[in-house]
Amino acid sequence: MDIKDLLELVKELADLPVGELELEIDGVKLKLKKAGVQPVAERVETPAQSVATPSLQPVSPTQDGTPQFPPDAVVIRSPIVGTFYRAPSPESPPYVDIGDVVEKGQTLCIIEAMKIMNEIESEVRGEILDILAENAEPVEYGQPLFLVRPLS
Amino acid sequence: MDIKDLLELVKELADLPVGELELEIDGVKLKLKKAGVQPVAERVETPAQSVATPSLQPVSPTQDGTPQFPPDAVVIRSPIVGTFYRAPSPESPPYVDIGDVVEKGQTLCIIEAMKIMNEIESEVRGEILDILAENAEPVEYGQPLFLVRPLS
Amino acid sequence: MIERVLIANRGEIALRILRACRELGVESVVVYSEADAYSLPVQLADKAICIGPPEPINSYLNVQSIMSAAEVVKAQAVHPGYGFLAENPEFAEICLACDLAFIGPPPHVIRLMGDKAEARKRVASWGVPVIPGSPGEVDTEEEALAIAQEIGYPVLMKAVAGGGGRGMRLARDEDELRQVFNTARSEAGAAFGHAGLYVEKFVHPARHIEVQVLADGEGNVLVFGERDCSIQRRHQKVLEEAPALISQVLRERLFQDARLVAEKVGYVSAGTVEFLVDEEERHYFIEMNTRIQVEHPVSEMVTGLDLVKEQIKIASGVPLELEQKDVVSKGWAIEFRINAEDPRSFRPSPGKVERWVVPGGPGVRVDTALYQGYEMPPFYDSLVAKLIVYGRDREEALSRGKRALAEFKVEGIQTTIPLHEAILGSEEFREGKCPVDWLERFVW
């Protein structure tokens, strides 16, 4: 990792909804905090912030869920807009159920968008703690789908 | 990483919404905090009232003065709207001057309203610390006229 | 042209007048009470001058303070708005005595029209229909009973010095009249300082249709069209529209009579001639309001003209440039009066305005002195905004009203927005021609 990579990284981060980052890679340690952006987890905890945030909450489910997730869990979100299917066909059993242990790269569900079936794979090895969307219902970008507890 | 790289990095950061950066690379440790950017966590701690008060202050002089008055002084305000006169006629000496000691009930000035001369009397015995309105100028209801230090 | 106007009012109407001054290049001086130091008119005026403590009697009704303020700021005219001193003939006289133009009609016109019984008598003498009733004040219960007998029940007892729907009592028969006569007298005495009553036939069902006039005192009287103000609660208007759903024949009669009243009385400035209209489209003069009214914007929306600017020009002695042919009503306008009240109990709800997002877009006008972060003082009336919508026709105005109310976001205080939404949702209202007591019976 050289200085160019680093700048690239910092620039990329600037546009992403990331508040803080700590990185240790190839002997390089990096710690970044974005200006004026409070990490989402903290925003939920501090009650004073309610003054600053708009008082009308958007209907979007992207906004509502964060606080209730256990801190050690990973949220797998929909990368696209589409219809959420838990199984490859109405007759098939679901890809996964609560309590299942999934491998990294294992298919968790399908998001159908424009007649194309997009398989969504697990980003981690872990246990499915919860399934957060309803079968055959529309999901939007960034909507939480699965809650997974990572296992090593 | 040389000094040029470092400068480059700092310059780039200046334009990006990054507040803090800690970096350890090739034995170099860097810790950066942007000037004029307050970490958000601290922003929350600052009193919330500033949000509550209207940000546009009215032009009225009634609103501006109060805090700067000494705590033991008494402010004598105009009870009516009118024109403030320090003397009974242009030729006469003023009723009072700074430093004078006035008795309770002693006339301090005249407020002319609708061609009627209203004598304003001191509410207390005390020393005139300041005269807060200009002779022959309009004053509004509640406008501070005299600052008096009460004497027993 | 007048160069500096003193605005002797507060809230949205002070801002309305201030806007007219600005557009004419006239300086505006707003007087205010201590409770209004942070109000929008005070912030926006060229000059603002505090005239007293919060209670109206010591500030907005304090003639001496207001006149002193006018003197010290060297104002050339006073605009009284509505309410407070707007229809006080003595105040108008004092203004004139101090060489201040009073932006309104001459004192004798205010005085005549302020005496409702006398006004009715005079107007009847000019051939304008009035509601059958006592020729003047009735002093005793027996007199009232005799007149009621003659004109037939139900009858209304109305305070001679009342107005704006205040000081009325209904009697459906002799017994009721006996019951309420003395109460009505003492109420009138308490509320208006004069216990005089007159008796009138109760026209029912009736609609309240009024005609806006504008006169320059040089013989030019313009009729600015009519408004239907039948949606009322306790005789207070809640929602108004222009034009009214009436026949062209009635419209022309109303215009003719309104013009006649304005001409005969020697009217100057903006005024309103109010009529009741029964189911057979017979119309009866009720009263004339000698001020700019809360609901004047609906007439401005359909004519594209500015009544308050015309008032100021007239007070400056500028003869009307407008002719009757320039006043063309086009489309449909509805005004929703939004009060800071619980929409069901109508209990006032002052407080801090935590969120205030006003509607916008096509055909929407908002007249308000509120802003987000404003602390509403509890001393004054509860009108916080007038939302006025305009459409090509009544249907478009109704749908626009519905969407504008839905996007009006208020937090921190309660408002009557839900009531207006319910009214718009009602089939009867959408059909139109609701009588004046419709809202009292409206269940939502």
Add this chain to the structure above:
Amino acid sequence: MIERVLIANRGEIALRILRACRELGVESVVVYSEADAYSLPVQLADKAICIGPPEPINSYLNVQSIMSAAEVVKAQAVHPGYGFLAENPEFAEICLACDLAFIGPPPHVIRLMGDKAEARKRVASWGVPVIPGSPGEVDTEEEALAIAQEIGYPVLMKAVAGGGGRGMRLARDEDELRQVFNTARSEAGAAFGHAGLYVEKFVHPARHIEVQVLADGEGNVLVFGERDCSIQRRHQKVLEEAPALISQVLRERLFQDARLVAEKVGYVSAGTVEFLVDEEERHYFIEMNTRIQVEHPVSEMVTGLDLVKEQIKIASGVPLELEQKDVVSKGWAIEFRINAEDPRSFRPSPGKVERWVVPGGPGVRVDTALYQGYEMPPFYDSLVAKLIVYGRDREEALSRGKRALAEFKVEGIQTTIPLHEAILGSEEFREGKCPVDWLERFVW
């Protein structure tokens, strides 16, 4: 009628379309990026659906995401607003292929008018005057020099794929042309993905006058009057007015040519035919914009009609109820585009809106998606509000604009309000007929 419209845009135009849907009783679904989760259209829409991260390329320009959203919410039509995908013929084609009504003209019309050189050629073939210039694309410097020689300097080099004033370069003589030719080509390539240029005579001084049309695809083309959009900065409109200060003879010629273009091209929906007008009132077709435009409200103000509602009705297959005789322009309207920018350096000024008090009262329309407390994301264009004022005549509109700008209170972000105030204060602007480069030379 269409029952559910997907609004594929953000900010004030998303809200504008949402309002039109509401008034028609049509459900509105707003798509939004993560950066717009707290935006007003998202809060007010019947349904809102997040389609991607903040960068437009991944959200508002992401056709796949938008089409998926339309599918999952079962929308029947898509309104693209302006900018983003509004003039992308492929997007319109995909909508149609997915059985979604595209609220705009057919794809082939968008494609033709998107090719500025081809559009010019076709329009010229119908007898509409165009600016003398190259018959089509010029590929080499020598070709450009030859044409410039023929039509006379100064000349403009314009990107074939440009528009909205972007992708233009001026050459006052042969040397300048040689200097800028290659730069212009590579800029065009970088900005629009196509390096094609054409050469045009530089008409100077010129005014930008455009004509709003509305067509239903059933042969009915309505002309909604003209707008003067000459107050520009870097070819971006800053302030627009309707009508324009032009002779009635020119007005009729413009209307006739605009109607001809719309008819010949088979136009459907709302569109704008743009002309340059020189000092002798000769007019030249520049381009046709195949979308609703930012400045459409001025035409709505003077006609009292609602263009976006008409667009939706047309897309629903409802033939126009309006006839040309119903479109009557009355009074004067001016739009001020208020951007979140330093008014002198024009550097964008996003941030948290700490105070936001919009003007109101008579003749004022505000189209904005901002509210007090809103955090403006830095990813999109800087237009934060359109203030539109209406008056009986230009003079009243100017004085109303001045007072409305003065009461527009904004804190937390910088805006171009002071620039507009300076423009209104300028004698030249008040006299009218400023040419398109006037603002560039304006010192304040």
